[in-house]
Amino acid sequence: MEAAAAAAAAAAAAGGGCGSGQPPLLLSEGEQQCYSELFARCAGAAGGGPGSGPPEAARVAPGTATAAAGPVADLFRASQLPSETLHQITELCGAKRVGYFGATQFYIALKLIAAAQSGLPVRIESIKCELPLPRFMMSKNDGEIRFGNPAELHGTKVQIPYLTTEKNSFKRMDDEDKQQETQSPTMSPLASPPSSPPHYQRVPLSHGYSKLRSSAEQMHPAPYEARQPLVQPEGSSSGGPGTKPLRHQASLIRSFSVERELQDNSSYPDEPWRITEEQREYYVNQFRSLQPDPSSFISGSVAKNFFTKSKLSIPELSYIWELSDADCDGALTLPEFCAAFHLIVARKNGYPLPEGLPPTLQPEYLQAAFPKPKWDCQLFDSYSESLPANQQPRDLNRMEKTSVKDMADLPVLTQDVTSDDKQALKSTINEALSKDVSEDPATSKDSNSLKARPRSRSYSSTSIEEAMKRGEDPPTPPPRPQKTHSRASSLDLNKVFQPSVPATKSGLLPPPPALPPRPCPSQSEQVSEAELLPQLSRAPSQAAESSPAKKDVPYSQPPSKPIRRKFRPENQATENQEPSTAASGPASAATMKPHPTVQKQSSKQKKAIQTAIRKNKEANAVLARLNSELQQQLKEVHQERIALENQLEQLRPVTVL
Amino acid sequence: MAVCIAVIAKENYPLYIRSSPTENELKFHYMVHTSLDVVDEKISAMGKALVDQRELYLGLLYPTEDYKVYGYVTNSKVKFVMVVDSSNTALRDNEIRSMFRKLHNSYTDVMCNPFYNPGDRIQSSRAFDNMVTSMMIQVC
Numbered sequence: 001m002e003a004a005a006a007a008a009a010a011a012a013a014a015g016g017g018c019g020s021g022q023p024p025l026l027l028s029e030g031e032q033q034c035y036s037e038l039f040a041r042c043a044g045a046a047g048g049g050p051g052s053g054p055p056e057a058a059r060v061a062p063g064t065a066t067a068a069a070g071p072v073a074d075l076f077r078a079s080q081l082p083s084e085t086l087h088q089i090t091e092l093c094g095a096k097r098v099g100y101f102g103a104t105q106f107y108i109a110l111k112l113i114a115a116a117q118s119g120l121p122v123r124i125e126s127i128k129c130e131l132p133l134p135r136f137m138m139s140k141n142d143g144e145i146r147f148g149n150p151a152e153l154h155g156t157k158v159q160i161p162y163l164t165t166e167k168n169s170f171k172r173m174d175d176e177d178k179q180q181e182t183q184s185p186t187m188s189p190l191a192s193p194p195s196s197p198p199h200y201q202r203v204p205l206s207h208g209y210s211k212l213r214s215s216a217e218q219m220h221p222a223p224y225e226a227r228q229p230l231v232q233p234e235g236s237s238s239g240g241p242g243t244k245p246l247r248h249q250a251s252l253i254r255s256f257s258v259e260r261e262l263q264d265n266s267s268y269p270d271e272p273w274r275i276t277e278e279q280r281e282y283y284v285n286q287f288r289s290l291q292p293d294p295s296s297f298i299s300g301s302v303a304k305n306f307f308t309k310s311k312l313s314i315p316e317l318s319y320i321w322e323l324s325d326a327d328c329d330g331a332l333t334l335p336e337f338c339a340a341f342h343l344i345v346a347r348k349n350g351y352p353l354p355e356g357l358p359p360t361l362q363p364e365y366l367q368a369a370f371p372k373p374k375w376d377c378q379l380f381d382s383y384s385e386s387l388p389a390n391q392q393p394r395d396l397n398r399m400e401k402t403s404v405k406d407m408a409d410l411p412v413l414t415q416d417v418t419s420d421d422k423q424a425l426k427s428t429i430n431e432a433l434s435k436d437v438s439e440d441p442a443t444s445k446d447s448n449s450l451k452a453r454p455r456s457r458s459y460s461s462t463s464i465e466e467a468m469k470r471g472e473d474p475p476t477p478p479p480r481p482q483k484t485h486s487r488a489s490s491l492d493l494n495k496v497f498q499p500s501v502p503a504t505k506s507g508l509l510p511p512p513p514a515l516p517p518r519p520c521p522s523q524s525e526q527v528s529e530a531e532l533l534p535q536l537s538r539a540p541s542q543a544a545e546s547s548p549a550k551k552d553v554p555y556s557q558p559p560s561k562p563i564r565r566k567f568r569p570e571n572q573a574t575e576n577q578e579p580s581t582a583a584s585g586p587a588s589a590a591t592m593k594p595h596p597t598v599q600k601q602s603s604k605q606k607k608a609i610q611t612a613i614r615k616n617k618e619a620n621a622v623l624a625r626l627n628s629e630l631q632q633q634l635k636e637v638h639q640e641r642i643a644l645e646n647q648l649e650q651l652r653p654v655t656v657l
Numbered sequence: 658m659a660v661c662i663a664v665i666a667k668e669n670y671p672l673y674i675r676s677s678p679t680e681n682e683l684k685f686h687y688m689v690h691t692s693l694d695v696v697d698e699k700i701s702a703m704g705k706a707l708v709d710q711r712e713l714y715l716g717l718l719y720p721t722e723d724y725k726v727y728g729y730v731t732n733s734k735v736k737f738v739m740v741v742d743s744s745n746t747a748l749r750d751n752e753i754r755s756m757f758r759k760l761h762n763s764y765t766d767v768m769c770n771p772f773y774n775p776g777d778r779i780q781s782s783r784a785f786d787n788m789v790t791s792m793m794i795q796v797c
Binding site: 300301303304314315317318319321322325328329330 | 765766768769770771772773780781782783784
């Protein structure tokens with residue numbers, strides 16, 4: 001085959017060194033394979049071209065093929081290096097000198113491109129060291145041809161570096177077999193022994209290049225050596241959620257790195273825009289941390305603060321927002337949020353942003369592919385509250401089961417990914433399926449009902465604020481407090497209504513004498529309360545005239561009604577201070593018994609209103625005190641002013657002269 | 658098809674200006690700048706009482722020998738100015754109105770992006786750029 005011949009020729013040429021004084025070129029297995037493929041392509045393309053190949057081949061020594069300038073130039077341009085660098089490379093590799101791209105020149109050029117992409121200077125010496133494979137951004141067809149991977153390419157530009165770096169990492173592992181496995185690169189490295197993760201870490205450390213960052217993303221980022229043992233193919237599902245609560249505390253940057261780990265474990269190697277289960281869970285949890293209700297949305301400013309923590313540049317974030325906010329309403333719903341988060345994660349891992357929102361990130365797709373976010377979040381609640389390890393893999397399996405089902409329906413991934421691990425995953429899911437299915441509706445219903453119950457309970461309020469609101473809501477007070485309360489305290493009722501009977505009977509007289517014994521810390525309080533209470537006394541007396549139990553007050557303003565009700569216990573309190581009414585207390589208790597449940601219902605309300613009134617009175621007192629102080633200050637200022645005016649007048653006759 | 662499209666902020670500085678590359682861009686910038694006076698005049702002519710009823714589309718601001726300039730003001734006093742080739746007689750008023758409406762919609766979409774600070778130049782919105790490109794004369 002031409003490829004083999006080219007490879008052989010390359011090896012021979014490299015070994016022997018070309019006559020132009022270049023050093024022997026040492027290529028590793030991976031490099032050889034890659035280069036020979038590229039060379040074959042360029043030469044093949046040249047051969048297909050208008051007779052440029054064969055004549056050149058004839059010119060050159062037999063047994064070597066040459067790559068025509070056209071495809072080679074295209075290839076070099078695809079490496080995305082600046083043109084000066086490419087010129088340098090072509091000069092160095094000797095093509096300019098000999099006038100054509102022989103195998104040697106081509107390989108040297110490729111190696112130089114790899115060096116340049118790694119940031120090394122374009123020199124002959126740089127190709128002596130081991131280098132990663134050169135990276136080329138090619139069109140879809142080229143990519144497919146080159147790597148022979150019938151993978152579905154979503155963002156094709158994204159695809160190639162992914163696979164290239166996979167090859168690179170395989171080379172690093174010195175595992176030549178892996179070169180064949182372009183289909184499931186993420187699965188196989190994970191299946192390898194734990195020594196491999198530290199192996200991979202060397203890669204990002206040695207080359208601080210963005211391309212390698214993307215390879216590091218599939219391997220495990222350096223900071224997470226501690227997590228390496230956790231991230232195993234089977235253990236990932238259980239280890240993931242267990243570490244999730246910890247992650248919540250961690251900074252967002254850490255969380256982004258963690259995302260990479262999660263992405264490795266179950267992401268299909270050729271779908272960078274697909275959200276995996278763990279990712280989805282994580283995104284939803286983050287959403288809920290920002291906005292407790294998973295079915296409503298996050299406002300723009302909240303989302304902005306959150307996403308700026310990712311340390312991406314503002315234009316990029318702005319672009320991501322533009323992509324993900326499909327309805328352009330300035331707010332993110334849950335699927336939009338997941339899409340945005342996923343794009344940010346991808347960008348941080350080195351993937352260039354797509355031109356348009358990928359189909360797998362569309363909100364409709366996200367909503368359809370995954371269970372309802374409410375259900376999800378309730379499940380998450382159930383396991384965030386109680387983190388039993390056994391529950392988590394079960395829940396996860398359930399999620400994975402549903403997602404796998406959905407994904408099976410989708411026409412997307414027909415290919416390939418015949419990874420054994422994926423099969424294993426499916427089989428485990430299927431096993432878990434049978435036992436989980438029965439639990440699914442049960443737990444979901446339970447969690448649903450659990451969620452519903454506290455909410456409903458809160459609406460039938462027994463809280464003071466609710467009662468207060470109910471009491472004060474209607475602008476005109478209702479004649480009878482017809483509200484239902486779950487609790488009734490007849491004792492309170494007795495206390496409340498005790499004094500009403502004697503108070504109303506005695507009419508106007510008792511209330512005014514009740515004022516003085518009231519303990520008042522300051523005069524202003526006394527004054528204010530004295531003002532209040534006479535008003536109130538008039539009110540209840542009139543009410544008493546109309547109906548003892550009802551609160552009809554023709555002229556009373558709304559605040560006076562609760563105050564009025566408050567007045568009774570106040571009255572009762574004041575009267576209790578008086579020894580005279582102390583005796584009447586227990587006596588009138590008996591009279592209260594015949595009163596029906598209507599009063600029971602109102603007692604709770606009264607209590608609430610009483611406390612409210614108390615608070616209001618305190619506030620009143622404070623304000624009154626403040627008022628008096630300010631008035632004092634005003635007086636002083638007045639006096640100063642008067643003094644100054646006097647001085648002015650005294651001085652004036654002097655100046656008039 | 659416009660030759661030049663500009664978005665001017667309330668304080669009369671440009672937020673976005675794009676001209677068709679055939680001509681000297683400076684000429685268009687100058688035209689847009691001079692048209693701002695006309696816009697202000699038209700706005701103030703309405704009077705304060707009619708602010709709510711003021712129509713957003715201002716119509717032909719002024720014609721020159723080669724070009725016609727159309728204007729549009731939003732309720733937040735952001736102005737859109739469009740320069741059209743005079744020889745393009747097929748362009749009717751309705752079409753200009755629809756172009757301005759599209760511009761306005763894209764502008765509000767840009768506004769909705771929380772990463773966009775009002776008053777910044779509109780540089781990062783690809784959707785806006787694409788929309789404007791679609792309205793400009795397809796040259797080269």
